[in-house]
Amino acid sequence: MRKSLSSATPVRTRDPERTKGQILEAALSEFASNGFDGAKVHQIAQRAGCNARLIYHYFESKERLYTAALSRIYSEIRAREDELHLDTLPPEHAIKRLTETTFDFFESNTAFLAITRSENLLGGRFIAQVPEIQKMSTPFLDKISDVLTRGHAEGAFREGLDPLQLYVSIVALSAHHINASHTLSATFGCDVSGKEWRQHRRRHVVEMIRSAVTAVESTL
Amino acid sequence: MRKSLSSATPVRTRDPERTKGQILEAALSEFASNGFDGAKVHQIAQRAGCNARLIYHYFESKERLYTAALSRIYSEIRAREDELHLDTLPPEHAIKRLTETTFDFFESNTAFLAITRSENLLGGRFIAQVPEIQKMSTPFLDKISDVLTRGHAEGAFREGLDPLQLYVSIVALSAHHINASHTLSATFGCDVSGKEWRQHRRRHVVEMIRSAVTAVESTL
DNA sequence: AAAATAATTCAATTTTCATTTACTTAACCG
DNA sequence: CGGTTAAGTAAATGAAAATTGAATTATTTT
Numbered sequence: 001m002r003k004s005l006s007s008a009t010p011v012r013t014r015d016p017e018r019t020k021g022q023i024l025e026a027a028l029s030e031f032a033s034n035g036f037d038g039a040k041v042h043q044i045a046q047r048a049g050c051n052a053r054l055i056y057h058y059f060e061s062k063e064r065l066y067t068a069a070l071s072r073i074y075s076e077i078r079a080r081e082d083e084l085h086l087d088t089l090p091p092e093h094a095i096k097r098l099t100e101t102t103f104d105f106f107e108s109n110t111a112f113l114a115i116t117r118s119e120n121l122l123g124g125r126f127i128a129q130v131p132e133i134q135k136m137s138t139p140f141l142d143k144i145s146d147v148l149t150r151g152h153a154e155g156a157f158r159e160g161l162d163p164l165q166l167y168v169s170i171v172a173l174s175a176h177h178i179n180a181s182h183t184l185s186a187t188f189g190c191d192v193s194g195k196e197w198r199q200h201r202r203r204h205v206v207e208m209i210r211s212a213v214t215a216v217e218s219t220l
Numbered sequence: 221m222r223k224s225l226s227s228a229t230p231v232r233t234r235d236p237e238r239t240k241g242q243i244l245e246a247a248l249s250e251f252a253s254n255g256f257d258g259a260k261v262h263q264i265a266q267r268a269g270c271n272a273r274l275i276y277h278y279f280e281s282k283e284r285l286y287t288a289a290l291s292r293i294y295s296e297i298r299a300r301e302d303e304l305h306l307d308t309l310p311p312e313h314a315i316k317r318l319t320e321t322t323f324d325f326f327e328s329n330t331a332f333l334a335i336t337r338s339e340n341l342l343g344g345r346f347i348a349q350v351p352e353i354q355k356m357s358t359p360f361l362d363k364i365s366d367v368l369t370r371g372h373a374e375g376a377f378r379e380g381l382d383p384l385q386l387y388v389s390i391v392a393l394s395a396h397h398i399n400a401s402h403t404l405s406a407t408f409g410c411d412v413s414g415k416e417w418r419q420h421r422r423r424h425v426v427e428m429i430r431s432a433v434t435a436v437e438s439t440l
Numbered sequence: 441a442a443a444a445t446a447a448t449t450c451a452a453t454t455t456t457c458a459t460t461t462a463c464t465t466a467a468c469c470g
Numbered sequence: 471c472g473g474t475t476a477a478g479t480a481a482a483t484g485a486a487a488a489t490t491g492a493a494t495t496a497t498t499t500t
Contacts, residue, residue: 003288007443011465011466011479012477012478012479013466014465014466014467014476014478015477015478016476016477019477019478033343034257034341035255035257035341037254037255037258038255038256038257038341038342039267040456040457040458041457041458041459042457042458050335050478051478051479051480052458052459053459053460053478053479053480054477054478054479056460057476057477057478061458062458062459063457114341116400116403117340117341117399118341119402119403120337120399120400120401120402120403121254121255121258121334121337121338121341122258122403123253123402124401124402124403125407127402127403127406128406130406133406133407136407137407137409138409139407141408150472157467158282158389162420162424164408164410165420165421165424168396168397168412168421169393169425169428170425171394171396172392172395172396172397173389173392175286175391175396175400176388176391176392176395176396177388177392179248179337179340179399180337180340180395181340181344182338182339182340182343182344182347182360183336183339183340183344183347184388185344186344186347186350186353187353187356187357188357188361188384189358190358190384192388201385201388204382204385204389205389207432208389208428208432211431211436212427212428212431212432213434216436216437217436217437218430231448231495231496232447232448232449233496234446234447234495234496234497235447236446238446239448259488260488261487261488261489262487262488265449270448271448271449271450272488272489273448273449273450273490274447274448274449274490276488276489276490277446277447277448278447281488281489282488282489336449370467430492
């Protein structure tokens with residue numbers, strides 16, 4: 001019934017690790033550019049340079065592949081947080097550095113925001129299954145909290161700053177123009193993805209965070 | 221060949237305007253909750269309480285329906301901007317009001333951010349076709365610019381503030397926790413959609429924008 | 441009131457796409 | 471080496487979903 005596979009078939013050298021890796025890479029960029037529903041399994045296979053069947057061989061389903069991509073992305077951001085070493089810097093520098101590296105991370109790691117967006121569109125269907133997510137938050141927020149406390153002790157920072165609110169703000173200010181680049185560009189008739197615009201924005205964001213934490217002369 | 225339609229069929233009262241409206245409403249919420257690829261035409265029809273064929277009758281295709289939904293959403297935000305009347309308020313109040321109403325708008329108009337997110341995921345494929353988009357930006361930015369100029373003239377605001385950067389920041393701070401509610405909640409182990417969290421955030425955002433525009437004692 | 445128009449329905453048709461079946465063969469293991 | 475395992479391939483399957491065909495009838499027009 002089925003045509004015998006002729007010897008003319010181009011043969012792929014066997015290498016499970018490489019194949020798995022290529023699939024994950026391809027999945028990452030496909031899910032990033034098209035979201036979960038928009039991404040096509042065959043397209044991912046093609047980009048990985050392998051047969052679509054292999055995706056099922058190694059990842060079982062589109063959903064699992066997506067979850068794997070999600071995990072990968074969160075490992076990266078976690079690694080970045082570990083490298084920050086906020087505790088070794090004077091408070092003002094620590095906050096500046098946190099802001100700048102966050103801003104730069106989103107700019108260079110385009111997949112993070114894109115996949116995150118897709119996951120939020122899905123209503124967070126898969127995020128809970130990502131092991132990396134569990135152990136992230138608290139230690140990192142504690143580090144920020146330490147910086148804020150130090151800064152206030154020195155009289156440089158204002159009192160009662162909330163580390164979570166502050167960090168969410170840093171992320172928001174650094175991410176929104178990337179997340180919404182197309183609609184923003186269309187709305188304001190400028191190219192917010194352009195190099196100059198982004199440099200301009202970077203300065204604005206850094207200054208904004210600085211002024212949010214800096215103590216003001218007593219306004220009594 | 222085809223079975224004659226029996227008289228037992230429940231008959232829908234004919235009313236093109238109502239039907240069109242219901243379809244658009246349904247489309248809005250379907251596209252908002254599932255994005256373009258995730259939304260299903262039959263589901264939209266069902267929610268609109270009509271036959272799926274009517275969607276093609278009135279809107280020609282899924283893509284056109286999506287574009288119509290996009291237009292609708294942008295009309296709303298445009299209308300809101302017109303109602304702000306920033307010019308009648310003292311500068312500090314104007315900025316505060318702009319911040320608060322932006323924040324509140326996103327919270328109550330959940331469809332706007334959701335559809336915007338979908339459109340950005342699609343790489344801005346349709347936004348250019350939306351007529352409402354063309355005439356938005358500049359007049360509104362001019363109004364903000366006026367407020368900033370007035371504020372600086374009074375000595376209340378700092379010099380050289382960029383209206384576009386400021387407005388993008390207001391939007392970013394007001395939108396990010398909604399756009400990314402699921403991943404943020406998972407990451408930080410708290411419910412950023414909860415009422416208290418949002419109220420807390422609102423205060424934080426307002427204060428942040430205030431401190432960004434307020435003039436500081438000369439740091440010479 | 442007859443004819444024309446267009447709103448509406450049901451059931452195809454067609455497309456797209458995730459997933460599977462059935463097979464082939466390279467690489468490893470004794 | 472011979473045999474087993476698992477990596478890989480091509481093509482089919484089947485379900486979901488977009489789109490269309492063709493008939494029906496409410497409403498409007500003349």
